[in-house]
Amino acid sequence: MARRSTGPAPGDVPADVAAFVQALREISLAGRTLSAKERHDLHGAGADAAERGVPLRELIKGHLAEMWRSWATLPGVAAAQNTDALKRIGEAVFRAAEDAVGELTKGYEETQRWTVRRDESLRREFIDDLLTGRDLGQLAERAERYGLQLAGTNVVAAASASQSFLDSGAATSSVQAAMSLRFSSRHVLVAAREGLLVCVVPHDLAGAPEEFARQVSEVVGRSSRWRVGLGQPQSGPGGAVRSFEQARNALDIADRLDLGERFVKAADLLVYQVLLRDSAALGELVTAVLEPLHGARGGAERLMNTLEAYFASGRVTTATALTLGIGVRTVTYRLDRVRELTGYRADDPAQAFTLQVAVLGARLLGWP
Known part of the structure; x- marks a missing residue:
């Protein structure tokens, strides 16, 4: 036995x-x-x-x-x-x-x-509160669960693409995993919000926003349409809200101006935000200066494009012609037409400033 x-x-x-x-x-x-x-x-x-x-x-x-x-x-x-x-x-x-x-x-x-579903639900609620500023009194305590120190200074980057980012999407999971592996999940929070992919990191975590942009390009595809906006560092429980708004505004301005940069910083676009703060006055300027361009043969768009390229090139006609793929004489002719229609000379420093602000305002306001 x-x-x-x-x-x-x-x-x-x-x-x-x-x-x-x-x-x-x-x-x-x-x-x-x-x-x-x-x-x-x-x-x-x-x-x-x-x-x-x-x-x-x-x-x-x-x-x-x-x-x-x-x-x-x-x-x-x-x-x-x-x-x-x-x-x-x-x-x-x-x-x-x-x-x-x-x-x-x-x-x-x-x-x-x-437990996973409960944790995901709590995480979504926390992110919603973090990026909308709700329940600020208890936000700092809840943030410790995700490794964020809201009493310190954080910065928010937001990515947009041709297709909206989803919480349960493969792109969101891939970027989150890559960022956590690179910087530790105790320092990085990645989540989808309003179709954007949002990344919250301490402002002194060197290279984190740039790495976030690189990971977005990897999952979306370098040839696809995407852009990352970076807010400014902000401190306190409400800092993430302010930085997120700045990042989102940077994306909006970059889209309105059709900027070529994939990575745009709110700090570099402050002048455009200043212009937009008084959109009524900006609209009056655009109308007063540029409305006569509608009288041009073919409409205002061609002359607007020429002005944009001219100012972007530092007011050099040869560079403008190269950018637009037209002859220098055509550029000169169009600038003369702008002067005839509006009364403003693009080659005069004082008058050129008014023209340039009006052109920027037109793009920001979607004119014409």
Whole structure:
């Protein structure tokens, strides 16, 4: 007959493992399967282990190890009269062990899935509050869960693309994983918000915004349409809201002006924000200066494009012609037409300033 093994003292065995062994003792005598209550208790033990963060392999190992230690002491095993009886008992016990592993795993995985969904929901709520400024009183405390120090200074970058970013999208997950691997998830928060991909990082985490832009280009495709706007560093619980608004405004201005840069900083676009703060006055300037261009043959757009290229080239006609793919004489002719229609000379420093501000304002306001 099997020898009696020496196992841990009864008080050293967890309650759920002890209950499992007790079930095996009864099964070794009756040859039955696990009862509904025993299955329910094992399912609950798996759920409890998941809540406590116990690894699944350790949970299963603990139950099976105690089964092996208790094998020789099971009443049915000790009372077996022959090999056939011992074989029947072994089949019943091992079948019960297999069923027990299944119940432990189901309880563990169900709770783990629920925990993941709960954590995702809490994370979404936190990001919404962080980027809208709600519940600022408790925001700093909640931020610690995600490694953010809202009492310090943070900066927000926001990416736009031809297709909106989604919380559950592959692009969002890929960028989040890459940024966490590069900078540690305790310092970087990446999430989708209003179709944009948003990244919140400490302002002194060197290279983080640039790496975010690089990762966006990787997942979207370098040849696809995308752009990243960077807000200015802001401190305090409400700092992320202000920096996010700046990043979003930078994207908006860059799109209105059709800037070629993929990575735009709010700090570099302050002059345009100043212009937009009094859009009524800006609209009056645009109308007063540029409205006469509608009288040109073919409309105002061609002359507007020429003015834009002329100012972008530093008021050099040859460079303007090269940019537009036209002759220098054509550029000169168009600038003369602007002077005839508006009364402003593009080659006169004082008058050119008024023209340039009006052209910028027109693009910002979507004129004509």
